[in-house]
Amino acid sequence: MSTAKKEYKRITTKTLVDMKRRGEKISMLTAYDYTMAKIVDNAGIDVILVGDSASNVMAGHETTLPITLDQMIYHASSVVRGIERSLVVVDLPFGTYQSDPKEALRSAIRIMKESGGHSVKLEGGKEIKDSIKKILNAGIPVMGHLGLTPQSIYKFGTYTVRAKEEEEAEKLKEDAIMLEQTGCFAIVLEKVPAKLAEEVAKSVSIPIIGIGAGNGVDGQVLVTHDMLGMTHEFNPRFLRRYLDMYAEMTTAFQQYGKDVKSGDFPNEKELY
Known part of the structure; x- marks a missing residue:
């Protein structure tokens, strides 16, 4: 695949698919406020994730579960006002999409209308397929998220690497294909073995964005506060600190x- 780089005036979901096809890696970082978003956007980062990780790094919660839809909309609207080029993806927070596709659609519509974000991200595979379809049918782009899904931390009981066993690995591969077929424009793959992540990336035509998933995927995402060294308690193997x-x-x-x-x-x- 070609690695020739192309400059894009505005990143869209189609841009990301084109970048994968061209062999161009996709860069993605988090932002939760206007000032940080403006810096990240001006630096040429392709995708800004308004992550529910704001629950941890901005609010000091132990998990991502406490953050509300209203709070996510506040953070996302602040980010959107700061960007000119990057694609903005907004996490749907825990409890706003898992059990009821109609509630999932209402949540996604609120994010799009009230924040101006460009797309939403949901954690999970076939168990949330109906919610994803409902959102997509409304014309709202969806990014998937597989592997370690932090909103399910109490189900997993640990933040260790996922899909090391064959059964879970097979489910992950099936879920990735399902997400593509359902209509997701990209998938975040978190904390899975590098070989498996590469297999998944090759099995679908949509971009796979890794975090702790090796270099055989189509792009990378980190939490900005972590890669800048603003946090110092969090030290996973996949984290490279570019500043202290x-x-x-x-x-x-x-x-x-x-x-x-x-x-x-x-x-x-x-x-x-």
């Missing part, structure tokens, strides 16, 4: 405090 912002910010805040207490800030040049 925790240390940098701590130093800056400490210096500011010292300058204020010493009377050095503001100085003569900083007065009106």
Whole structure:
């Protein structure tokens, strides 16, 4: 496959499928507010995920489960105001789509109408097929999510690698094909063996975006706060920290405090 890169003025769901066909890797990061979204978008990142991980990194919850639909809409609308190029994908939060396809559709419509997001993401396979179909029938693009699905953490009981056993691996492959056939434009594959992830990527024509899924997939996603080193308690093998912002910010805040207490800030040049 060709690896020639093409510049896109606005990333769409079709753009991502074209990128896979061309052999061009897809970059994806999270954002939850206007300022961060503007920086990520200006950096040329293809997809911005308004993830329910906001429950962890923005609100301090232990899991993604507590975040509400209203809160997701708030974060997503803030992100949309900051972007010009990136495709914005918004997570449907826990409890808004799993059991009732009609509720799933209402939730997705609220996100699209009230936030201006471009698409939604749902966790799960055949068990949520009816919800996905209902949303797609309304003309709303859907990104799937398989492997480790954090909204099901109490079912799994652990954040360890998924689909290591043959039975679960086969189900994952079947679910990926089902998601493509149902109409999803892409799938996030989280924390599964690299060989399996590569097999899945080759078995479907839609992009597979990995997080802890090796390099044989069509793109990668990380939580921005993690890759910037703003968080320091979370240290999975798949995380590459590109900065140590925790240390940098701590130093800056400490210096500011010292300058204020010493009377050095503001100085003569900083007065009106």
